[in-house]
Amino acid sequence: METEKGLLIVLSGPSGVGKGTVRKAIFSEPDIQFEYSISVTSRKMRPGEVDGVDYFFKTRDEFETMIKNDELLEYTEYVGNYYGTPVDYVKKTLNEGKDVFLEIEVEGAKQVRNKFPDGLFIFLIPPSLSELENRIKTRGTETDDLIRSRMTVAKNELKMMNLYDYVVENDKVEHAVEKIKAIVIAEHCRRNRVEKRFKKILGVD
Numbered sequence: 001m002e003t004e005k006g007l008l009i010v011l012s013g014p015s016g017v018g019k020g021t022v023r024k025a026i027f028s029e030p031d032i033q034f035e036y037s038i039s040v041t042s043r044k045m046r047p048g049e050v051d052g053v054d055y056f057f058k059t060r061d062e063f064e065t066m067i068k069n070d071e072l073l074e075y076t077e078y079v080g081n082y083y084g085t086p087v088d089y090v091k092k093t094l095n096e097g098k099d100v101f102l103e104i105e106v107e108g109a110k111q112v113r114n115k116f117p118d119g120l121f122i123f124l125i126p127p128s129l130s131e132l133e134n135r136i137k138t139r140g141t142e143t144d145d146l147i148r149s150r151m152t153v154a155k156n157e158l159k160m161m162n163l164y165d166y167v168v169e170n171d172k173v174e175h176a177v178e179k180i181k182a183i184v185i186a187e188h189c190r191r192n193r194v195e196k197r198f199k200k201i202l203g204v205d
C-alpha cells in the first residue's frame with residue numbers, strides 16, 4: 001500500500017510576532033507528532049545555540065553554493081543574513097508519511113506556497129492588532145499620529161494574511177499552541193485528504 005504523504009505545516013507571520021517562541025513551545029509538548037525542519041542560516045550563532053539543533057550554521061559562500069545546487073526549498077535574505085529550508089529533508093520526511101513543520105518568515109512562506117499549494121499555512125498575528133481595532137472602535141475617529149502609523153503597520157501585516165489558510169492570534173503562547181495543534185488535527189480530517197486514503201475502496205485512482 002502506498003504510504004500517505006505527511007502534511008507540510010508552515011508557521012509564519014510578521015517579524016516580532018513570536019513565531020520562534022510559539023514553535024519552541026509546540027516542540028516542547030510531549031505529544032507532538034510532527035518533525036521540525038531545521039533551517040540553514042548564514043547568521044552568527046547566538047550564545048546557547050547549537051549547530052544542527054537550532055540551525056545549520058553556514059558561511060555566506062556555503063549558503064550560496066546551496067542556492068546554486070538547488071538544495072533549498074525556499075530561502076531569503078533577512079536583516080543581512082541568509083535563511084533557508086533544506087529541500088531533501090522536507091521531501092524525504094513527507095514521503096515517509098510524517099508531518100513537517102516549518103517556522104519561517106513571510107517571503108519564504110510565499111515561495112513554499114507556490115511549490116506546495118497543498119501545505120497548511122498558518123499566519124500568526126500580534127495581539128496588538130485586536131487592541132488597535134478595539135481602540136479604533138471605542139474612540140471612533142482616531143486621528144493622532146501614533147495611531148496612524150500603527151494603522152499603516154497593521155494594514156501591511158493584515159495584507160500578508162491572504163496567502164494563508166488559518167490565522168492565529170498570539171495573545172498567549174499556550175493559546176496559540178492549542179490552536180495550532182487543533183488546526184493540524186482538523187486538517188488531517190479534511191475530506192479530500194481522507195478520500196485519498198480510501199481511493200482503492202472508492203475505485204478511483
Ligand code: 5GP
Pocket residue numbers: 015019020039040043074075076078083084085103104105106107108109
Ligand atoms: P532568527 O535570526 O531570530 O533566528 O530568525 C529571524 C527570522 O528568520 C525569523 O522570522 C524566522 O522565522 C526566520 N527564519 C528562520 N528560518 C528560516 C528559513 O529557513 N527560511 C526563512 N524564509 N525564514 C526563516
